[in-house]
Amino acid sequence: MTQETDFMQIAIDEAHKAARKGEVPIGAVIVCDGKVIAKAHNMRERKQNALAHAEVLCIAKACKRLKSWRLDTCVMYVTLEPCAMCMGALTNARVKKVYFGARSETDLNWKVETELGLREECSEILRDFFSSKRK
Secondary structure, three states: OOHHHHHHHHHHHHHHHHHHOOOOOOEEEEEEOOEEEEEEEOOHHHHOOOOOOHHHHHHHHHHHHHOOOOOOOEEEEEEEOOOHHHHHHHHHOOOOEEEEEEOOOOOOOOOOOOOOOOHHHHHHHHHHHHHHHHO
16 A cells, blocks of 8 residues: 555545544545644534535644645545535645546536725735735
């Protein structure tokens, strides 16, 4: 067995924990320098929180453990291809690489209406903030 297989097996074990709790069976593990630093499974139903995906919970634990939001030396192993939200979280956390076990067939099965408003004022706040950071 390879190290990748071992880490994926830990993610699978997390998925089984989720299933036993009536959650969608998805598990995730974050590894840094060859060591597991965080693991989690889906908890949306138990927490009644739309953000409680295995990947997001795992990222939060890893950030706390490393005392940094930057996980650029870390790798995630997850049992299902990350959804758009989780991929966004992985990107924002700067996770180096993601291994996933199964492809997702149902991502983005809901459409959210959007509307643009007060664009200039909102853009100005961001421009001013980053401009002051560069000085």
